[in-house]
Amino acid sequence: MAGGPREAQGPFVLWLTGLSGSGKSTIADRIYTRLKEKGIKAERLDGDEIRAVFPDTGFDRAGRMAHIARVGYLASVLERNGICTIVSLISPYREARDEVRQRCDRFIEVHVSTPLEVCEERDVKGLYAKSRRGEIIGFTGIDDPYEEPVEPELHIDTSRLTVADAEAAVMNHIASYL
Amino acid sequence: MAGGPREAQGPFVLWLTGLSGSGKSTIADRIYTRLKEKGIKAERLDGDEIRAVFPDTGFDRAGRMAHIARVGYLASVLERNGICTIVSLISPYREARDEVRQRCDRFIEVHVSTPLEVCEERDVKGLYAKSRRGEIIGFTGIDDPYEEPVEPELHIDTSRLTVADAEAAVMNHIASYL
Numbered sequence: 001m002a003g004g005p006r007e008a009q010g011p012f013v014l015w016l017t018g019l020s021g022s023g024k025s026t027i028a029d030r031i032y033t034r035l036k037e038k039g040i041k042a043e044r045l046d047g048d049e050i051r052a053v054f055p056d057t058g059f060d061r062a063g064r065m066a067h068i069a070r071v072g073y074l075a076s077v078l079e080r081n082g083i084c085t086i087v088s089l090i091s092p093y094r095e096a097r098d099e100v101r102q103r104c105d106r107f108i109e110v111h112v113s114t115p116l117e118v119c120e121e122r123d124v125k126g127l128y129a130k131s132r133r134g135e136i137i138g139f140t141g142i143d144d145p146y147e148e149p150v151e152p153e154l155h156i157d158t159s160r161l162t163v164a165d166a167e168a169a170v171m172n173h174i175a176s177y178l
Numbered sequence: 179m180a181g182g183p184r185e186a187q188g189p190f191v192l193w194l195t196g197l198s199g200s201g202k203s204t205i206a207d208r209i210y211t212r213l214k215e216k217g218i219k220a221e222r223l224d225g226d227e228i229r230a231v232f233p234d235t236g237f238d239r240a241g242r243m244a245h246i247a248r249v250g251y252l253a254s255v256l257e258r259n260g261i262c263t264i265v266s267l268i269s270p271y272r273e274a275r276d277e278v279r280q281r282c283d284r285f286i287e288v289h290v291s292t293p294l295e296v297c298e299e300r301d302v303k304g305l306y307a308k309s310r311r312g313e314i315i316g317f318t319g320i321d322d323p324y325e326e327p328v329e330p331e332l333h334i335d336t337s338r339l340t341v342a343d344a345e346a347a348v349m350n351h352i353a354s355y356l
């Protein structure tokens with residue numbers, strides 16, 4: 001499991017964590033498409049999609065912890081069935097991500113580390129503006145913590161890399177598993 | 179989807195619903211083993227195991243509804259990834275089971291219809307006795323409803339069939355999908 005020796009090849013859980021607007025979903029979509037093109041069994045799990053299935057999940061710490069655990073459990077079941085699973089989820093708490101790591105066989109944590117200022121300037125969904133106006137409370141990076149990974153397998157800062165370069169960096173990292 | 183024409187072959191969700199002690203898990207284990215022996219990709223989802231991952235799930239109607247939806251979502255994701263998924267879950271509410279049916283491509287509902295008296299006499303986990311003594315409230319079949327399936331794909335009454343015969347009946351039913 002975590003820290004132990006890994007088998008060279010096999011399915012994995014590619015876990016993209018980072019702030020809203022950091023570029024997680026864009027990268028996840030590209031990697032998923034690339035894997036499918038190669039004929040590899042792959043599944044794409046997106047935090048928002050899964051929240052839609054379980055609308056009662058809150059955004060307080062307990063709600064977020066449960067949400068991360070739920071997505072992690074699903075990812076681990078897919079992994080043990082031979083499916084490369086790509087998760088894009090803010091997943092702001094270190095403890096929750098580490099629990100998922102323990103549950104998975106090959107957990108590849110990608111910190112999409114695009115700086116807050118850049119994410120906020122992009123503000124694709126308008127959520128940072130709402131948060132600054134106080135219309136959303138507990139927004140990650142503004143008034144709720146984002147706990148950076150200590151030793152992620154990969155850092156991707158999309159303010160410094162093009163999407164194509166980010167994709168190449170991830171594909172390069174996972175090449176040994178394929 | 180439900181009611182529509184099905185493709186002849188492909189992965190499915192085999193959903194065993196019934197009272198506690200009706201024999202769901204026993205049948206599910208046997209079917210899972212048989213599929214694996216045949217080299218078929220299969221996964222076994224058990225309600226109790228998944229509750230252990232999400233310990234905050236309650237046993238009131240909302241909690242049970244959420245639990246059934248969660249297991250159903252997981253089953254549907256596995257199914258769309260080519261994995262025959264076998265679920266054993268009391269899943270007492272018709273509405274919740276029908277929602278799962280809509281979500282899945284090939285949903286095979288098996289009503290493990292062993293009568294309450296027989297389940298209670300077995301009382302493998304001692305839960306019926308606790309319920310009768312009032313130590314558990316909201317126990318399915320005693321003081322919480324079990325809504326029988328209207329048109330399940332299969333009925334299995336383990337008070338009338340041996341385990342081997344129950345297994346054979348299910349295997350016979352799913353043979354066309356394999």
